[in-house]
Amino acid sequence: MEMLINGKADAGNGSAWIEVINPATGELVERVPAGSKDDVNAAVESADLAFGAWSEKTMRERGLLLGRAAELVRRDHKQLAELLTREQGKPIREAIDEVRGCANILEYYASIAGKPAGEAVSLGKAGDCLVTRVPLGVCGAIIPWNMPVIIMGWKVGPALLSGNTLVLKPASTAPLTNLKIAGLFSEAGLPAGVLNVVTGSGEIAGEALVQHKRVKKISFTGNGITGRRIRELTGNRLAALTLELGGSDPMIVMADADVKKAVEGAIRGRFYNAGQVCTAVKRLYLHEKIAEEFMRELTTKVEGLKVGNGLVPGTDMGPLNSPAQRDRIATVVHEITANDEGKILTGGCPVPGKEYERGNFYKPTLVGDVPPDAALLKNEIFGPVLPVMTFPDLATAIAEANRSLYGLGASVWTRDLATVKEFFTHVHAGIVWVNRHLTLPPEVPFGGTEESGIGRENGFHAIDSYTQTKTLFLGW
CATH class of the missing domain: 3.40.309.10 (Aldehyde Dehydrogenase; Chain A, domain 2)
Known part of the structure; x- marks a missing residue:
């Protein structure tokens, strides 16, 4: 199975492959490219080129596309769930719930696409302000292996609805269903370059994504050691972060x-x-x-x-x-x-x-x-x-x-x-x-305190994390 860059299947620049093994049987399920730094650069460039046109679409237009993608996920939920079980191991009923849950998340973000994101502030004689929220640009998402489909929905839904473009790196042991769903976004009509998927290791593909100067935000779900490493790597360029680092x-x-x-x-x-x-x-x-x-x-x-x-x-x-x-x-x-x-x-x-x-x-x-x-x-x-x-x-x-x-x-x-x-x-x-x-x-904000990380996913709070305020001050 190949990566998805610029809306097209891509075998990667290198010759190395990662084997995805069925955890119940030890059998080979599929091979995916071991993405390199060059592959990440190509994906970020693709996302950067797509950002202008995508961000200029109305939120309602972007929401309609998320809704179409959700329909396709529901259409193919049985096949997606079987693939998820084969690569991740969970019982098929849990896999079905997870795939349907991803569709539910996309539907939720499609449903809120008509709500205005901003506020008007009247300052009397001083003038008036219009505070809007604008997308950040190219964002990166790093997905864990335990709940790859649900967490893909958590990150892709608000990022794309907000007008950002995205480079997603799945877990090495469970990337296949993420790739299939990314293909469904393309089938739904998502413009080329808006969503790119690069498979590979955290040490190579993950670090290249985190360190890329054109990536304005990283959303990571995983362990605390990696989360701290990401914070160190992004600190000098002040990238926005959402880190969900586990719990007890x-x-x-x-x-x-x-x-x-x-x-x-x-x-x-x-x-x-x-x-x-x-x-x-x-x-x-x-x-x-x-x-x-x-x-x-x-x-x-x-x-x-x-x-x-x-x-x-x-x-x-x-x-x-x-x-x-x-x-x-x-x-x-x-x-x-x-x-x-x-x-x-x-x-x-x-x-x-x-x-x-x-x-x-x-x-x-x-x-x-x-x-x-x-x-x-x-x-x-x-x-x-x-x-x-x-x-x-x-x-x-x-x-x-x-x-x-x-x-x-x-x-x-x-x-x-x-x-x-x-x-x-x-x-x-x-x-x-x-x-x-x-x-x-998906309506409920999710995230932790202390060692569990920073930031929130789900709900309107996730929209906030993928945007920044921009103010128009009208002095009469």
């Missing part, structure tokens, strides 16, 4: 919670996409009064989850995306027991059986007796491992929730509005859910 989301279950509903929320919140979600439940805190009942039901249901190839009907959890990702989780679990930082309650090993040998499968894992200063609670664990702790009161739960350096999301499960208010006021998080977790419709 706490889930707090109060004594008055609906236990059955909360158990289902914990399972979906932790084991959806094999736990490879930035806003996954990564720390579960149970009130002492309901902990025993909760754990009985949670353990039974976790042990009943069907792990396997995401294309097989009935699969609840697929493989981890890569052997390296599986090995990281195995190391985390080994260190739990080696350092006496918890007790494995269930799981804690790869899935046995010949049919699992070639895949990156790991059992859903619950960990109890976790001390407050354990590494499992400090670091982001990007996989199907859930530590469970108890607490006596809300103040203690909030204090424990805030011990992490991250501040992406958090949830509280309760029937009491006073509890909700107290939790929302004091917990460190960019988004707080009540009696749910993970839900992120």
